[in-house]
Amino acid sequence: MPFLGEEHCLRRWFARMYIMNTDEARQIVCDAGKKLIANGLVGGTWGNISCRIDDAKMAITPSGMSYETLGSDDIAIVDFSSDDVTWEGKHKPSAEMKLHIAIYRERKNIGAVIHSHSMNASTVAVARREVPPILDDMVQIIGPTIRVADYALPSTKKIVKKTMAALKGRNAALMANHGAVCIGRDMEEAFTCTFVLEKTCRAFIEAEFLGGAKTINKFEAHLMRQYYLRKYGKRNVDSD
Numbered sequence: 001m002p003f004l005g006e007e008h009c010l011r012r013w014f015a016r017m018y019i020m021n022t023d024e025a026r027q028i029v030c031d032a033g034k035k036l037i038a039n040g041l042v043g044g045t046w047g048n049i050s051c052r053i054d055d056a057k058m059a060i061t062p063s064g065m066s067y068e069t070l071g072s073d074d075i076a077i078v079d080f081s082s083d084d085v086t087w088e089g090k091h092k093p094s095a096e097m098k099l100h101i102a103i104y105r106e107r108k109n110i111g112a113v114i115h116s117h118s119m120n121a122s123t124v125a126v127a128r129r130e131v132p133p134i135l136d137d138m139v140q141i142i143g144p145t146i147r148v149a150d151y152a153l154p155s156t157k158k159i160v161k162k163t164m165a166a167l168k169g170r171n172a173a174l175m176a177n178h179g180a181v182c183i184g185r186d187m188e189e190a191f192t193c194t195f196v197l198e199k200t201c202r203a204f205i206e207a208e209f210l211g212g213a214k215t216i217n218k219f220e221a222h223l224m225r226q227y228y229l230r231k232y233g234k235r236n237v238d239s240d
């Protein structure tokens with residue numbers, strides 16, 4: 001029964017990868033919020049951050065609280081083991097938690113999600129321009145292009161569906177007239193992805209004023225992405 005074997009392997013892999021206690025997960029999310037502020041990647045209370053605890057739980061920032069004043073005990077714990085999602089904590093989890101849940105359910109290798117409204121990513125999301133392969137680190141860390149998910153109202157099933165489609169085979173996507181989402185196997189990788197996304201969007205905007213962005217050819221972009229996934233992919237990376 002190959003299917004049972006696969007399931008068994010997956011469980012063992014989860015046991016190795018993602019079992020962390022809730023306090024540790026809350027601290028990781030809280031620290032990431034402060035790091036985003038320190039790097040100018042967030043303003044006010046916009047955006048949300050989560051960290052996977054295991055295959056059915058995550059720690060996520062609460063709705064409408066500034067990262068500046070956030071303490072680890074403000075972070076909510078969400079159980080998404082069934083369609084009847086439950087949570088515990090002092091504050092209600094972020095209204096965008098459905099997107100985080102969809103990512104953890106569909107992308108089993110993903111351990112952290114950062115949804116940001118950073119300035120340059122927002123500008124490209126407003127222009128609804130797909131970013132072509134323009135920088136080596138973008139191509140390696142995010143993928144060959146950065147797609148823009150079609151517009152949908154925040155916190156709806158439609159925005160989840162459109163964003164998941166734009167994320168396919170990528171570690172980041174822009175969300176039309178809204179912001180961006182970045183994902184990684186751990187928080188460090190999700191943060192790097194957020195940083196590289198913002199830098200890439202800025203380079204793309206500014207290159208338009210210098211005669212237009214010139215792109216890396218698709219074959220070389222593909223080679224670099226595969227090299228990155230192989231080199232840093234010893235922890236069960238998939239390149240879906």
Ligand SMILES: [Zn+2]
Nearest residue numbers: 047115178179
């Ligand atoms: Zn948002």
